Amino acid sequence: MHVKFCGFTQLDDVNTAVQLGADAVGLVFYPPSPRAVTVSQAKALVKRIPAFVSVVALVVNMADNELVELAHQVPFDIIQFHGDETPEQCQQLAYAVNKRWMKALRINAETDTLESVNNRIDRFAAAGASSILLDAYHPHKYGGTGARFDWSLIPKDSSLPIILAGGLNADNVADLLDMPIYGVDVSGGIEYDKGKKDAAKMRAFMKAVGK
Numbered sequence: 406m407h408v409k410f411c412g413f414t415q416l417d418d419v420n421t422a423v424q425l426g427a428d429a430v431g432l433v434f435y436p437p438s439p440r441a442v443t444v445s446q447a448k449a450l451v452k453r454i455p456a457f458v459s460v461v462a463l464v465v466n467m468a469d470n471e472l473v474e475l476a477h478q479v480p481f482d483i484i485q486f487h488g489d490e491t492p493e494q495c496q497q498l499a500y501a502v503n504k505r506w507m508k509a510l511r512i513n514a515e516t517d518t519l520e521s522v523n524n525r526i527d528r529f530a531a532a533g534a535s536s537i538l539l540d541a542y543h544p545h546k547y548g549g550t551g552a553r554f555d556w557s558l559i560p561k562d563s564s565l566p567i568i569l570a571g572g573l574n575a576d577n578v579a580d581l582l583d584m585p586i587y588g589v590d591v592s593g594g595i596e597y598d599k600g601k602k603d604a605a606k607m608r609a610f611m612k613a614v615g616k
C-alpha cells in the first residue's frame with residue numbers, strides 16, 4: 406500500500422513523515438484552505454524531502470499562468486487536480502508544465518454509481534492521468550473535509566490505479582487493505598490542528614497499513 410500524507414505546513418512534520426516512510430508528501434496550493442502554503446513556505450519544505458519521496462502539488466481550479474509560475478518556483482513531481490478541472494484542462498495544464506498528474510474525483514453516494522465512477526475514471530485515463538484519487542463529495546468544500554464516502558463505490562476494475570482519500574485515519578485504514586486500491590491519502594486523520602501533523606497519528610497510520 407502506497408501512502409501519501411498531505412497538507413504540510415511545518416518542517417518538522419515533513420521530516421517525521423519522511424522518516425516514517427511516506428511515499429509522497431502533499432502541499433496544498435489553494436489559498437482558502439487552512440493548510441495552504443505560500444511558494445516560499447513550499448520551497449523550504451521541499452528542501453527537506455529526499456530522493457524517492459514524491460512531492461505532490463495539490464491545486465484547485467488553478468489558472469494556467471499560475472500553475473506555470475508555481476512549477477518554475479517549486480520543484481514538485483506530480484500535480485493533484487482537486488477541483489472542477491475537466492480531463493481536457495488537466496491534460497493541457499499538465500502538458501504546459503511537463504508533469505505527471507492525478508485527478509481527484511469527489512464521490513457522491515446520492516448521484517454516483519459504480520458505472521458512473523468508472524466512466525469518469527475512463528475519461529481521465531484517456532486524457533493521460535497517471536492515477537485517480539477518490540474523495541468524499543461535499544457540497545461546499547473541495548476536500549480536506551475528514552468525511553468518508555461509501556466504499557462500495559470503489560471500482561474493482563478501474564482503468565487507473567486508485568488512491569483512496571476522505572476521512573482516513575489509523576483506526577479505519579486497515580479496512581481498506583483487501584480493497585483494489587494502489588494507495589491512500591490522508592490529511593485530517595494525522596493532524597492535531599489544520600496543517601499541523603501529529604507524529605503519533607502518523608506513526609499509527611503507517612503501522613495500520615503495515616509499513
Ligand SMILES: O=C(O)c1ccccc1N[C@@H]1O[C@H](COP(=O)(O)O)[C@@H](O)[C@H]1O
Pocket residue numbers: 411412431433435438439440463465487538540547548549550551552570571572573590591592593594
Ligand atoms: O486539505 C485541504 O484543505 C484540501 C483543500 C482542498 C482540496 C483538497 C484538500 N485536501 C485533500 O482532501 C483529501 C481528504 O482529506 P482528509 O484526509 O479527509 O482530511 C485528501 O486528498 C487531501 O489531500
